[in-house]
Amino acid sequence: MKYVDEFRDRALARQLAGAIAAEAVPEREYRLMEFCGGHTHAIFRYGVQDLMPPNLRFVHGPGCPVCVLPIARIDQAIALTEQHGVTLCTYADMMRVPGSDRRSLLVAKAAGADVRMVYSTQDALAVARADPTRQVVFFAIGFETTTPPTAVVMKQARAEGLANFSVFCNHVLTPPALRAILASAGPEGVSIDGILGPSHVSTVIGSAPYGFVPEEFGKPLVIAGFEPLDVMQSALMLIRQINTGRCEVENQYRRAVTPEGNRKAQALMADCFELRESFEWRGLGFLPASALKIRKEYSDLDAEIRFPVETRESREVKGCECPAILRGVKRPTDCKLFGTICTPENPMGSCMVSSEGACAAYWSYGRFRDAARTEGQAA
Numbered sequence: 001m002k003y004v005d006e007f008r009d010r011a012l013a014r015q016l017a018g019a020i021a022a023e024a025v026p027e028r029e030y031r032l033m034e035f036c037g038g039h040t041h042a043i044f045r046y047g048v049q050d051l052m053p054p055n056l057r058f059v060h061g062p063g064c065p066v067c068v069l070p071i072a073r074i075d076q077a078i079a080l081t082e083q084h085g086v087t088l089c090t091y092a093d094m095m096r097v098p099g100s101d102r103r104s105l106l107v108a109k110a111a112g113a114d115v116r117m118v119y120s121t122q123d124a125l126a127v128a129r130a131d132p133t134r135q136v137v138f139f140a141i142g143f144e145t146t147t148p149p150t151a152v153v154m155k156q157a158r159a160e161g162l163a164n165f166s167v168f169c170n171h172v173l174t175p176p177a178l179r180a181i182l183a184s185a186g187p188e189g190v191s192i193d194g195i196l197g198p199s200h201v202s203t204v205i206g207s208a209p210y211g212f213v214p215e216e217f218g219k220p221l222v223i224a225g226f227e228p229l230d231v232m233q234s235a236l237m238l239i240r241q242i243n244t245g246r247c248e249v250e251n252q253y254r255r256a257v258t259p260e261g262n263r264k265a266q267a268l269m270a271d272c273f274e275l276r277e278s279f280e281w282r283g284l285g286f287l288p289a290s291a292l293k294i295r296k297e298y299s300d301l302d303a304e305i306r307f308p309v310e311t312r313e314s315r316e317v318k319g320c321e322c323p324a325i326l327r328g329v330k331r332p333t334d335c336k337l338f339g340t341i342c343t344p345e346n347p348m349g350s351c352m353v354s355s356e357g358a359c360a361a362y363w364s365y366g367r368f369r370d371a372a373r374t375e376g377q378a379a
Contacts, residue, residue, distance in 0.1 A: 007227030008046070016232040017051040023239050030056040031191055032238055033328055035178065036198040037064035037356025038226045044365035046228035056235065059190060060361075062177050062283060062326040063198055065142040066093040066354035070280040072314040073170055074099035077139050079309035080168065081113035086307060087131075088115045088168075089124035090139035097350045100315045121153040128157070128165035137303045138167050145200040147171045147292065148265040151272040154294075154301050166303040169294050172279065174201045175209050176290035180281075181327065182217040190328035194238035196231065197223040199253045206261025207251045214247040225253040272298055282350065283326030322349035325358055332362040339363065 024030060034040055040060050043049055049058055062068050074097055081088050088105070095106045095117055109115040114134075118124050121138060128136035140150045150167060157165040178195070185192055197210055202223045213221045220241035224234035234252045241248065251257055272295060279291030294302040316323070320342070321335035332338050332351065342348035344363060351359035 007225070007229045009229065012229055013051065013232060016229065016236060020051075020056070020232065020236050020239060021053045023236065023243065024053045024056055025243060026053075026055060028055065029193070030239060030242065031059050031193045032056065032196060032235055033059040033061045033181070033190070033192045033194075034196040034224070034231070035061040035063040035174070036196075036201070036226075037067070037354065037358065037361075038199070039063075039196055039224060039231055040358050041356065041361045041365075042226055042228055042231055044361040047365075048228050048231050051232065052235070056239075058196075059192060059328040060325065060331070060358040061181065061195075061328055062281070063143070063174070063201075064326075064351070064354050064356040064358070065146070065172065066091075066097060067322065067326055067350040067357050068172065068177070068281045068283065069094075069097070069141055069170055069350065070282045070314070071099050071316060072280060072311070074105070075103075075311045075314050076309055077168060078103060078105060078108045078113070079311050080137055080303065080307055081108055081115060083309050084135070084307040086114070086135045086137045086303075087127060088113070088137050088139055089118045089127055090115065091119075091141070092117050093354045094139060094141065096347060096353045098317055098347060098353075100312065102317060102348075121149045125153045125156060125162070125165060128162050129160075132162075132164050135164050135166070135307075137307070138165070139170070140167050141170045143172060143174050143198070143201050144204045144269070147273065148204065148262075148268045151268040154272050154298055155268075157301060158298070166301050166306050167294060168303040169273070169292060171273065171292045172281065173290055173292070174198060174205070175212070176287050177281065177284060178210070178213060179216075180284050180287050180290075182213065182219060184327065185217075192219060192328070193242055194219060195221040196234050196238070197221045197249075199223060199225050199230075199256065202251075202253065202257040202261070204262050204265050206259050207249055207257055208259050208261075210249045214249060218247055220247050220250070222250045223253050223257050225256070271295075281326075283323035317348045320349040322351045322359070325351055332359040335359070 124138040273292035324330040351357040
């Protein structure tokens with residue numbers, strides 16, 4: 001690959017669209033879940049859904065790390081600043097996610113809490129270095145992609161003897177979430193024929209960990225890149241598996257993903273983190289062995305140990321359908337709040353805040369698309 005334009009070529013997109021239309025069997029439905037929020041935005045930004053035959057639908061999954069973080073953890077982060085007076089460093093998306101009573105970190109900052117937006121883990125470490133008298137907590141979130149950088153700053157803080165730096169760990173794991181989604185499929189859950197596997201996560205963990213998807217659930221999975229032609233080629237690969245009765249893990253994103261993944265990154269994660277017995281996901285509930293916590297060897301860097309807090313029972317915003325959207329059971333336009341009182345300027349839920357959220361994608365690229373189609377069919 002020389003240029004990203006190679007994966008946005010209009011002529012190639014038309015060829016792929018023609019191949020998909022030719023190979024999709026008209027008598028059946030194809031429901032393909034894109035696990036990652038980056039795929040959702042690519043689908044909407046480039047109009048990929050409009051290039052698909054009418055019997056192929058993309059189902060949005062829970063692969064947005066900001067979206068799946070439960071309100072209780074946001075409440076806990078706010079409590080860290082209010083009960084212990086720490087400086088909390090966090091990524092931009094987390095600033096505006098509503099917690100209980102629609103209190104966000106941005107609201108807490110306006111009320112006097114020392115909450116700072118950072119672009120990287122290194123920025124958070126720099127804040128701690130700049131003022132040794134302040135306790136600095138890094139609000140660590142994300143899937144396996146963002147976990148190694150957190151491990152790196154933990155090791156750096158230990159090596160530099162920074163006694164005023166710690167981590168509020170909220171790193172979660174992709175395979176358990178996939179397992180939960182597939183286990184809930186059926187009359188009350190979401191119906192899925194195939195899965196577009198995440199790309200950035202897979203560069204770290206590799207393709208091998210997804211073997212349980214075809215083996216236990218009988219569903220094909222194709223690891224897909226983020227560009228529009230990546231998504232379209234991956235959809236074609238899934239269609240071919242479904243049509244021929246094959247059920248395998250395939251890797252479309254071979255330019256970045258290997259079967260074994262990034263061993264160095266995996267070693268960093270294993271050194272600093274271990275599995276939590278259970279962790280709450282928004283929309284999926286408590287899932288066993290689905291998240292990471294800081295190892296005892298690094299307990300001095302664990303903000304949950306260093307700064308215990310008291311919080312009230314957390315409460316979702318009434319009427320917000322983010323939990324159902326994250327399970328793929330509903331689309332953003334099924335939510336009564338979407339586009340009315342819930343907008344990017346006034347978000348009611350995390351799916352409208354995050355740059356990878358499904359509601360944000362619908363709002364930015366396709367908020368009127370479903371309504372237009374419905375009116376066209378009625379005419």
